[in-house]
Amino acid sequence: xxxxxxxxxxxxxxxxxxxxxxxxxxxxxxxxxxxxxxxxxxxxxxxxxxxxxxxxxxxxxxxxxxxxxxxxxxxxxxxxxxxxxxxxxxxxxxxxxxxxxxxxxxxxxxxxxxxxxxxxxxxxxxxxxxxxxxxxxxxxxxxxxxxxxxxxxxxxxxxxxxxxxxx
Numbered sequence: 059x060x061x062x063x064x065x066x067x068x069x070x071x072x073x074x075x076x077x078x079x080x081x082x083x084x085x086x087x088x089x090x091x092x093x094x095x096x097x098x099x100x101x102x103x104x105x106x107x108x109x110x111x112x113x114x115x116x117x118x119x120x121x122x123x124x125x126x127x128x129x130x131x132x133x134x135x136x137x138x139x140x141x142x143x144x145x146x147x148x149x150x151x152x153x154x155x156x157x158x159x160x161x162x163x164x165x166x167x168x169x170x171x172x173x174x175x176x177x178x179x180x181x182x183x184x185x186x187x188x189x190x191x192x193x194x195x196x197x198x199x200x201x202x203x204x205x206x207x208x209x210x211x212x213x214x215x216x217x218x219x220x221x222x223x224x225x
Contacts, residue, residue, distance in 0.1 A: 061086055061100070067133060070098060070140070082209055083109070087143060095143035096128065100136040109137050115211045116141075118181050144204050150192035170203035171195065183213040 061084075065072045070088035076097065077085040083101040090096065101109040113130070116139075129140040149167070153159070159167070178185040187194075188210040196204040 060084060061098075067098060067138070068131070070096060072098070088140070095145070097141045097143045098138055099141070100133065100138045102136050109139065112208050112211065113139060115185055115208045118185065119178075119208075144196060144198060146196045146198035146202075146204065148193050148206070149195045149197065152197065153192060166201070167195070167197065167203060170201070171205070174203065174205050183215070185211055186214060187211050 060075070061067070061072045063072055063074070067088065069090050072086050072088050073095075074087040075084065076087055077083070082105055083099050086098045086100075088096050088098045099109075128142065131138050131140075147155075175187075175190075178187060187205060187208065189207060190205070194206045196206055198204070
């Protein structure tokens with residue numbers, strides 16, 4: 059179920075849709091009463107194992123400081139989680155707006171992405187993201203790099219939840 063702009067979900071107000079409708083999950087920019095931005099990610103109950111799996115991965119990443127979960131809940135026929143919002147643009151958006159990056163710029167971005175990937179590998183058990191692509195790499199205005207969307211992430215040696223359900 060898609061949410062409407064300005065729809066109230068508990069203390070949060072929906073401000074903007076962040077992901078496309080063909081995704082397993084939908085993400086929205088929401089704001090609390092103090093106007094703090096958050097991400098609200100919804101997933102239909104029939105896809106709930108994806109959300110539970112993502113929560114498991116995110117809980118592991120909380121321990122390493124890569125991300126955190128603020129709240130979980132149920133809405134209509136969907137479940138949701140609330141996470142901090144990071145301002146910025148995905149590599150995909152940057153490329154659409156300004157064109158290709160220089161080789162030097164790409165090396166700089168990758169240099170900031172590698173420590174994140176190493177941190178995923180240092181988890182016990184190690185984590186594989188499974189969808190590293192321009193839409194899932196965010197740059198903020200100081201060009202800090204953030205890896206987004208852990209919906210299909212899994213542990214090394216484990217079949218991704220999405221692949222297991224659709225194979």
